Amino acid sequence: MMAATVLVTGGTGYVAGWCIVALLEHGYDVRTTVRSLAKTQAVRAAVGSVVDPGDRLSFAVADLTDDAGWDEAVRGVEYVLHVASPLGDETSRDADALIIPAREGTLRVLRAATTGGVKRVVMTSAANAASPSLYTAEGVTDETLWTVDDPSLPAYRRSKTLAEKAAWDFMADYDGPTELATILPGAVFGPILADGNLGSVRIIARMIQGDLPGAPRIGLEVVDVRDLADLHLRAMTAPEAGGERFLGTGEFVWMREIAQTLHDGLGDAGKKVSTRQIPDFLVRLTSLWDRSLRSITISLGRRNRHTTEKARRILGWSPRPAEETVLACANSLIARHAI
Template sequence: MVTVLVTGGTGYVGGWAIAGVLERGYDVRTTVRSLGRADAVRAAVGADGRLEFAVADLLRDDGWDAAMEGVDYVLHVASPLGDENAKDADALIVPARDGALRVLRAATRAGVKRVVMTSAANAASPASYAEDGVTDETLWTVDDPKLPAYRRSKTLAEKAVWDFMATYDGPTELTTVLPGAVLGPILSADTVGTTRIVQRMLAGTMPGTPRIGLEVVDVRDLVDLHVRAMLAPEAAGERFLGTGEFVWMREIAAALKDALGAQAAKVPTRELPNFVVRLASLTDPSLRALTISLGRRNRHTTAKAERLLGWKARPAAQTVVECAESLLSHGVAG
C-alpha cells in the first residue's frame, strides 16, 4: 500500500487532506504535536485503521525522521502558529521557513518520492494588489518589509525549499501549490481555520464589508489539487496556483443572504469605505493586514493546473454557502 504523510493533522486543511487521501484508498500517517488530539482527528475525518499518527513539531527536529519512515509521498500543508500582527515579522517568517526546510530535509533523507507543499497565491503576486491584470506561477512576490508578515513568510518559505532543491541531488521531487482564500465546510467545531471570515459575517461582528476581493477556493478542491500534484509525473518541479473565482466581500455577503435567509440576518450588506477600514486598523490589529488588499484588482490564473492536471475549482458562491451551512450545523456560526 502507498503511504502518504500529511503534516498538521489537527489543522483545517490538514484534516481535509487526511480525509481526501483516505477516500482515495491510500494509507495515511499524520503529524501532531501531541497524541492527545489523535482521537479527535480520527473522529473528525471518519478514519478507519488506515490512519496512524507521528509526534513531530515544525519548530523542532525531533520526530521527523521517524515520521518519514516508510512514506511514499508527503503533503506538507501545516504551517507553524504565529502572530500575524506581531511587530517582529521574524516571529512568523523564521518558523515558516525553518519548518518547511525541516520537513523537506527529513523527506529527502528518507527518499520520499515527492513532497507537495502548500504555499500561497500571495507568493506569486505583484507588489501592488491594486494593479490590474492576471498573473501566473512565473511571478514571484518581491520581499518587502512593508508587506504583511504572513505574506512574506509564505514567499520566503517557498523560496527556501526551492533553493534547497536546486542543490539537492537525489530521488525526491518537489511540487508547490499556491491557494487563494480557503473556505468550505468544516470537519469539526474545533477546527474552524480560515472559515473565521464567514463565521464573523454570520455573527454580525463586522459593521460592513471591506472592499476586498478574495479568490475563493474550496478546501475540498484544494485537497484534490494536492493529490493530483502528488501523482502526476508532469507535476514534478512545478508550482501550481490553486485559486478560485474572484469575488468581492459584498458578493459573498449577498450569496449568504440569498441562500440562508433568516440564518444570515446578521450578515452585513453595507460596503465600508476604504478610509473607514484604514482608520479602524489603527486601533484594531486584526485589520492591519487587510489594508494592503483594499480595492484589490489583481487576479491569478489556474490555467496551468487545469491544463496539466485536469483540475477545476467549483463556484465561489457554492463554497461560501456550504461553509456557512457547515458552521451553522456545528453550532459555531457566532
Template sequence: MPELVLVTGGSGYIAGWAVVELLRRGYDVRTTVRSADREHTVTEAVSSEVDPAGRLSFAICDLTSDEGWDDALKGVDRVLHMASPLGLSSDGPDAMIAAARGGTLRVLRAATAAGVRRVVMTSAANAASPSSYATEGVTDETLWTDPEDPTLIPYRRSKTFAERAAWEFIESHDGPTELTTVLPGAVFGPVLTPDTTGSVGIVGRMVSGRMSGVPRIGLEVVDVRDLVDVHLRAMTSPAAAGERFLATGEFLWMADMARTLREGLGEHGRRVPTRQVPDVAIRLLARFRDPSLREITPALGRRNRHSTEKARILLDWQPRPARRTVLDCAESLIAHGAV
C-alpha cells in the same frame, strides 16, 4: 500494499480534509500533530467523513524542532506538507519567517533522507503576487513576490521565503525526491469540526452578525475540497514534478459574499451585513482603534488575480463556483453549531 502518505499538521483545516480524501482513495495516512492529545481530535474529525480504522497513524512533531521528523518519514512514499506555523506574528515578523522556512527545511531534509518519491508543499497565492497592492491584472506562477518589499505583511513574506527555501533545497539535492508546490487563494468550504475552521471564520462572523459591515476587499475563493483535489493530482501526476500550481478560485468582493449568504441562507442569513464600509473608515479604525486591521488596509480595493490555466491544462483541475463554496461553508458552520 497501499502507499503511505504523510500529511503535516493533521489538526489543520486543509490537512484534515486531505487526510479524509486520501483515506477515501485507498491510501494509508500518517499525520503529524504537535502533541498526543490532538490525536483523538483529528481521529474524531476525520471519522465524520470516513472510517480511518487501521489506516490512520500519528507522529508527534513540531515544525520548530528537529525532533521526530526522521521517524515520521520512515516508510513514507509521498508527503503533503500543509502545516505552517501561524500565530507567531506577536514574536515579530522575523520569528514567523524563521519558523515557516525552518519547518519546511526540516520536512524536506527528513523526506529526502527517507527517499520519499514526491513532496507537495502548500504555499500561497501571495507568494506569486505583485508586491504592489495597487497592481491590477492577472498573473501566473512565473511571478515571485519580492519578499524584501517593506510593505508586505509578515504572512506573505513567510510563505514566500518558505517556498523559495524549498526550491533551493531541492535544486541542491541530488536524490530522487521531487517537489511540487500548490499556491491557494482564500480557502472556504465545509468544516469537519467547529474547532478547526481555518479561514472560514470570516463566513462565520458574517452569518453570526458579528460584522457590522464589509470592507472593500476581494478574495479568490477556492473550496477546500477542490484544493485537496489539486494537491492529490499534483502528488501523482508525472507532469507535476518540479512545478508550481496556482489554485485560486473565482474572484469575489466580500460584498458579493455577503449578498450570496443573505439571499441563499433564508432565515439564517438575516444577520449578514450588506453595508460596505468605506475605505477611509477602515484606515481610521486601523490607525486609532484596532491595530489588527492594519494588515488588511493595503488590500482595500485591490483586484489583482491569478491564472489557474496551468493546473487546468496539466492536472485537468476544475474548481467549483465560489458562491456555492461560500454557501456550503455557511451551511456547514450552522450544522455544526459554530454560528
C-alpha cells in the same frame, strides 16, 4: 498490493483534515503529524465525520519548530503533503516570529523527506507568494511571478513567500530522487470537519454572527477546501507535476458579494449578515488602533487575479463556483454548531 503511505503534516489543520479525507477515499494509508498524541482522537473524529479511517490512519508526534520526530514521521512513506505552517501572531510587530518558524519548519520536512527517499513532497504555499507589487491594482498573473519580499508586506504573506523560496533553493542544491511541487491557494473556504480550528473560515462565521458591521472593499479568489485537497493529490501523483508550482485559486469575488450570498442564501440564519460596503478611508482609519486590520489595508480595491490555466491543463483540475463553496461553508458551520 499494499497501499502507498502518505504523510500529511499538521493533522489538526483545516486543509490537512480534508487532505486526509481525500487520501483515505482514494485508498491510501495516511500518517499525520500532531504536536501531541492528545490530539489524535479529535483528528479521528473529524475525519470520521466523512470517511471511516479504520486502521489506515496513524499518527506521528512532530513539531515544525523542533528537529525531533521527523525522521520517524517519514519512515516508510512514499509521499509527503506538507500542509502545515507554524502558528504565529500575524499582528505581531516582530515579523520574524512568523517567518522564521515557517521557513525552518519547511526545511525540516524537506531534510527528513530527502533523507528518507520520499518520492515527492507537495508543499502548500499561497497565491500571495506569486503576486505583483503593492502598487499594481489590476492584472492577471501566473506561477512564473514571485512576490518580491518587502518589509511593508503582512508577515503571513512574507512567511509563505520566503518558506516556499527556501524550499526551492533547498531542492536546487539537492541531488537525489525526491521531487517537490508547490500549491498556491487563494482564500480557502468550504465545509468544516469539526467545530474547532476554523482557520480561514472564521471570517464567514463572523459574518453570520453579525460581528462585522459591513464588508471592506476586498476581493478574494475563493477556493473550496475539497477542491484544494484534490489539487494536492493530483500534484502528488501526476508525472508532469514534479518541479512545478501550481496556483490553486478560484473565482474572484468581492467581500460584499460574499455577504450578499450569505444574506440571501441562508434564510433566517443569514439575517444578521451585513451587506453594507465599508468605505476604504474608514478601514484605514480604524487600522490605526486595530492592528488586525493593517494586513488588509494594502488589498483595498485591488483586482489582482491569478490564472489556474496551468493546473487545469497539466492536472485536469477544475474548482467549483464560489457561491457553492461559501454556502457549503456556512451551512456546515451552522450544522456543526460552530457559531
